[in-house]
Amino acid sequence: xxxxxxxxxxxxxxxxxxxxxxxxxxxxxxxxxxxxxxxxxxxxxxxxxxxxxxxxxxxxxxxxxxxxxxxxxxxxxxxxxxxxxxxxxxxxxxxxxxxxxxxxxxxxxxxxxxxxxxxxxxxxxxxxxxxxxxxxxxxxxxxxxxxxxxxxxxxxxxxxxxxxxxxxxxxxxxxxxxxxxxxxxxxxxxxxxxxxxxxxxxxxxxxxxxxxxxxxxxxxxxxxxxxxxxxxxxxxxxxxxxxxxxxxxxxxxxxxxxxxxxxxxxxxxxxxxxxxxxxxxxxxxxxxxxxxxxxxxxxxxxxxxxxxxxxxxxxxxxxxxxxxxxxxxxxxxxxxxxxxxxxxxx
DNA sequence: AAGTGTGTTGAG
DNA sequence: TCAACACACTTG
Numbered sequence: 001x002x003x004x005x006x007x008x009x010x011x012x013x014x015x016x017x018x019x020x021x022x023x024x025x026x027x028x029x030x031x032x033x034x035x036x037x038x039x040x041x042x043x044x045x046x047x048x049x050x051x052x053x054x055x056x057x058x059x060x061x062x063x064x065x066x067x068x069x070x071x072x073x074x075x076x077x078x079x080x081x082x083x084x085x086x087x088x089x090x091x092x093x094x095x096x097x098x099x100x101x102x103x104x105x106x107x108x109x110x111x112x113x114x115x116x117x118x119x120x121x122x123x124x125x126x127x128x129x130x131x132x133x134x135x136x137x138x139x140x141x142x143x144x145x146x147x148x149x150x151x152x153x154x155x156x157x158x159x160x161x162x163x164x165x166x167x168x169x170x171x172x173x174x175x176x177x178x179x180x181x182x183x184x185x186x187x188x189x190x191x192x193x194x195x196x197x198x199x200x201x202x203x204x205x206x207x208x209x210x211x212x213x214x215x216x217x218x219x220x221x222x223x224x225x226x227x228x229x230x231x232x233x234x235x236x237x238x239x240x241x242x243x244x245x246x247x248x249x250x251x252x253x254x255x256x257x258x259x260x261x262x263x264x265x266x267x268x269x270x271x272x273x274x275x276x277x278x279x280x281x282x283x284x285x286x287x288x289x290x291x292x293x294x295x296x297x298x299x300x301x302x303x304x305x306x307x308x309x310x311x312x313x314x315x316x317x318x319x320x321x322x323x324x325x326x327x328x329x330x331x332x333x334x335x336x337x338x339x340x341x342x343x344x345x346x
Numbered sequence: 347a348a349g350t351g352t353g354t355t356g357a358g
Numbered sequence: 359t360c361a362a363c364a365c366a367c368t369t370g
Binding site for chain 2: 070072074083085086
């Protein structure tokens with residue numbers, strides 16, 4: 001079987017991109033794999049013996065015709081073909097390939113249709129589901145045609161409501177998280193102004209305030225949970241004088257306690273669940289720590305140990321960045337950020 | 347017999 | 359990396 005090498009570490013890097021480009025349109029073509037375009041004569045029994053039936057190739061990537069008119073799906077990795085099963089219809093085989101492509105090649109793997117899930121949330125969820133399983137497991141589901149069911153089932157299993165009490169929510173959320181945006185903090189973001197400027201485009205997209213309303217000028221209080229499960233509350237408002245969106249009250253405390261420096265990166269996340277809970281995380285300025293470190297520098301500033309239950313500590317330098325994050329690292333929740341770190345580390 | 351997936355090759 | 363093709367092997 002070719003499935004033996006399937007479980008190696010992910011081979012390709014994935015770039016973070018909100019909307020991966022689609023593969024070209026794939027207009028439906030009916031019919032079986034047997035090309036009969038100009039020969040509608042039904043093959044009956046014996047003619048097939050002498051006639052060499054030409055299999056019509058698939059319009060879909062990763063899909064190959066089978067002699068009986070069905071379709072096979074396959075993906076290549078490391079010189080080897082990984083067989084993904086056979087299917088009665090071409091598009092189904094193509095979707096199967098797509099799933100494998102995402103699992104094997106990351107978010108930006110070329111696909112026939114993806115993203116199928118129209119909502120970002122769904123897509124984020126599906127991706128975390130993929131990464132949470134080994135390649136072999138995914139391939140197995142695909143071959144047995146149970147992938148979709150298992151995905152749904154896992155959604156259902158997660159589906160329970162997270163009761164948000166007055167306190168912190170459970171720090172280990174199972175639900176997938178969607179990265180909203182990163183910001184490299186400027187000197188003024190960590191300086192005396194006690195505010196963080198949210199780039200306008202991101203502010204309007206992710207933290208909309210009714211423009212001109214009193215709410216906008218007075219601001220609203222937003223809660224963000226950090227990797228350690230601690231909740232930070234910031235005032236978020238619009239400063240008309242500078243025409244900018246800012247986090248004010250509460251921000252300086254975050255800067256102080258996290259020892260944020262200019263050049264560090266703050267990232268914002270949102271849970272994909274119905275609660276739309278917000279998260280904040282930060283990481284050190286990779287370039288700066290690269291410069292100041294004495295021993296062979298670590299590539300990864302976040303000493304993530306586990307990724308969706310998969311121990312990747314051997315793949316990542318554990319000595320971490322130059323500033324400690326303590327036990328927070330162990331508690332770092334599943335997230336696309338982690339996925340990116342993971343992919344990029346390989 | 348029907349269906350599946352591998353061996354192999356050559357193109358890109 | 360990818361699909362085309364032939365055919366051995368498996369399954370019902």
